Each structure stands twice: as C-alpha cells, then as structure tokens.
Amino acid sequence: MERFIISSETVLPISSPPIIKGSVFVDKGKIEDVGSTEELLRKYRDIKRIDLGRGILLPGFINAHVHLELGCITKKIKRSGGFGLWLGQVIKALREERTEEEIEASVRDGINELIESGVTTVGEISSFGLDRYPLKESGLRIVLFVELFDRHKDFWNLFGFEKNEVFEERPFPHAPYSCSPEFLKTVIDFSRKNHIPIGIHLAESREEVKFIRGEKNVFEAKIFPMVGREVFQRSKAPSPFGYLKALGFFNETKVTAVHMVHISKEEASEIPDYSIGVVMCPRSNLFLGVGLPPVLQYRGYERIGIGTDGLSSNLNLNIFEELRSFYLLFSKRLGQRASFLTVYLATLGGARALFLEDRIGSIEKGKEADLIFLKPRHTFSDPYLSVISSCKEDLKLVMVRGREIHSKPR
CATH class of the missing domain: 3.20.20.140 (Metal-dependent hydrolases)
Structure with a gap:
C-alpha cells in the first residue's frame, strides 16, 4: 500500500473539531497524521499528494x-x-x-x-x-x-x-x-x-x-x-x-x-x-x-x-x-x-x-484510512449540515484502508 497525503478544503475528524484546509497522511492503509495542509506538507516532503479541492473529507x-x-x-x-x-x-x-x-x-x-x-x-x-x-x-x-x-x-x-x-x-x-x-x-x-x-x-x-x-x-x-x-x-x-x-x-x-x-x-x-x-x-x-x-x-x-x-x-x-x-x-x-x-x-x-472504535469511525492517528469525500451542491456554514444535505451524487470518493473502492470525477 502506498503512502500519500490527501487534502480537502474541509476535514471532519469527528473526534476533534473541523479542520479548514486540512490533510491526512496515510501510510500502508493507516492514518499516520492529520492536521492543516500547510503543516503536513512541511512535515512530510516528497510524498504523493491527492488534492481533492473544495469539499468535505470525513470518515466512511x-x-x-x-x-x-x-x-x-x-x-x-x-x-x-x-x-x-x-x-x-x-x-x-x-x-x-x-x-x-x-x-x-x-x-x-x-x-x-x-x-x-x-x-x-x-x-x-x-x-x-x-x-x-x-x-x-x-x-x-x-x-x-x-x-x-x-x-x-x-x-x-x-x-x-x-x-x-x-x-x-x-x-x-x-x-x-x-x-x-x-x-x-x-x-x-x-x-x-x-x-x-x-x-x-x-x-x-x-x-x-x-x-x-x-x-x-x-x-x-x-x-x-x-x-x-x-x-x-x-x-x-x-x-x-x-x-x-x-x-x-x-x-x-x-x-x-x-x-x-x-x-x-x-x-x-x-x-x-x-x-x-x-x-x-x-x-x-x-x-x-x-x-x-x-x-x-x-x-x-x-x-x-x-x-x-x-x-x-x-x-x-x-x-x-x-x-x-x-x-x-x-x-x-x-x-x-x-x-x-x-x-x-x-x-x-x-x-x-459495533465495538470497532479502536480502528475506525474517526480521522485520527493509528486508525484505518476508511475515508469518503463529498462535494455537496448545497453547502452551509455548518459542515455537518452540509454532509446531511448531501446525496449520493455528491459522493466523489470512497476508500477502505486507503484503497479506493469507488470514485467519480471530482
């Protein structure tokens, strides 16, 4: 499994507050780090980057x-x-x-x-x-x-x-x-x-x-x-x-x-x-x-x-x-x-x-990189409301353990 940094306008870790212009560092299917894009690009150089642009990255x-x-x-x-x-x-x-x-x-x-x-x-x-x-x-x-x-x-x-x-x-x-x-x-x-x-x-x-x-x-x-x-x-x-x-x-x-x-x-x-x-x-x-x-x-x-x-x-x-x-x-x-x-x-x-919280459910170090990316057509100042208002047409990427299992043009 490859190493990469995946970035989005908004990252919702769930276990911590939203990150604007955030990124997640994934290595061998696991989350190694999460934070601002600026910080992660400074810490981890010469690593493949996936820039998703405007939208919301959150746990699957x-x-x-x-x-x-x-x-x-x-x-x-x-x-x-x-x-x-x-x-x-x-x-x-x-x-x-x-x-x-x-x-x-x-x-x-x-x-x-x-x-x-x-x-x-x-x-x-x-x-x-x-x-x-x-x-x-x-x-x-x-x-x-x-x-x-x-x-x-x-x-x-x-x-x-x-x-x-x-x-x-x-x-x-x-x-x-x-x-x-x-x-x-x-x-x-x-x-x-x-x-x-x-x-x-x-x-x-x-x-x-x-x-x-x-x-x-x-x-x-x-x-x-x-x-x-x-x-x-x-x-x-x-x-x-x-x-x-x-x-x-x-x-x-x-x-x-x-x-x-x-x-x-x-x-x-x-x-x-x-x-x-x-x-x-x-x-x-x-x-x-x-x-x-x-x-x-x-x-x-x-x-x-x-x-x-x-x-x-x-x-x-x-x-x-x-x-x-x-x-x-x-x-x-x-x-x-x-x-x-x-x-x-x-x-x-x-x-x-389901008693799986040690592995999935949030974006934090040590957990599996089960991630999805949404590009909501209807956005709100509250990013969680933007997620709720989304539909399957807004879903652009689905990953399990850092591996893409579904994607659409972003």
Missing part, C-alpha cells in the same frame, strides 16, 4: 444494521398492517422458491447501493450465508452477524466465526421472542468463553413487549403456528431489556442491540453500566409503525449508531436518506448539536456500537 459511513439477503423479497411486502402482519409477509415470502443466484444478485445490488452512498463498514445480518462471499469481494469492511434460532442449537457453535482485518463474524440470536431463554444463555456463554461480541434485535415493537410480559401477542397467536413453533417457557418481565438483563445477557460480554425503541428512561440510564452498543433504524421503525427510538434518553451515550435495516422494511439502503430522516425527526429535540450528533451516528457512534 457505517451502516450498522442491514439485511442484504432480504432484498429479494421487497416486492412481496406491503407497507401497512403493523409488525405482526409484516413479519408474516416476510416468512411467507421467504418460503417461496428462489435460486441462490437470485439471492446473491440482490445482495450485490445492495452492496452497490451501500458503497454509492458512502458506506465503508456494514453490520450485515446473514440469514442464509449467501451474502458472505459477495461481501468479501466488495472491498467493504464487514461485521457479519450470523442469524441464529433454536433450530441451530445443535451445531451453531461449530461455526468458525472468522475474523481478519476487514471481515468479522459474530453470533446474532434473532430476538427474545424467537429464541428460547436456554438458547440465549448458550450463546452468551459462548460469547464470554471466546471473547466474541454478539448482536440481537431488541425492544423493537409493542408486540415484543406483550410477549415478554406474558400478554396476548401476535407471535404466539399467529407467527408460531405459521412456522410450526411451540410456545416456549420463559419468565415474565416488564420489558424486553429487563428480560435479557435478568438472563444475564449483558454481563461480561459486548452486545450490539438493534432498534431499542421500547426502552424506559430508567432502563436507558442502566445501559452505560454494560458494554451495549445501540443501533437505531428510524425509517424502518416508521415503515413498520412500531414507534421511534427515545433519542433524548440516549443523549450523551457514546455507543450509538444508525442503520437502514433491510429492504423488506425500508425504501432503500441509502445512508444519506437515513441521516436526513433522523435529522428531520429529531433535530428540534437535540438542539444546537443536532447536526454533529446525526453525522456522529454514522461514523464514530456506529464504530462504537
């Missing part, structure tokens, strides 16, 4: 939760009827015969959409394993969450859970309503023993809350009979978070919890006591009519990111549109720092939610 976006394999069923899903009806449609659509080639094609289409909206890291939920090789070939940085149910209980821990510089596999028990407490405990024990972080869908819908409380719910009434699943015994709890807490799910392990919509103020205050990364998916939540994440309750919490979810519950995988929607929904509540906090979710916040 992190789409912390997506289901690429479900892109093939998008046309089968109607946008109405609530969470239970939606889940039933997904199950029915997945039962219809389709080839591996069709699923892989939808995965590749999704990968292209991610890259074209500035994503350099993806938290992918792998249901069938047909996303693994297309993702490995993509140039992206990948956290591949292997989706697990009780039916996998006799062999799931035989999976290798590969890990290298840009590809990492982690267990992902689907949800508290679809995995028995015994199976959840097995996954927790495996995670602790092998020091592998895990993920789970948590507190997404009111139906999940009803299930945990032992009230009438759509899972036991309709979904379980549909899939031939018997009702499993479990302890009642006031909430999904409380249920997993009682199981010891959060003890001595790292958990990426996705959605986290139905969380009380008291529960939100307990999250910092554990290693929990929160991933919000606001457009998916709106699509399914399950409510919105309580962002004010998470204010000040650093391990919080954003994801588009899959095309079965969203209109597209465009992270620009996800950020813009978040900003429009919550900017008044978040106040003066709303624009920074919005961009933070898709950069350093996402890295922290």
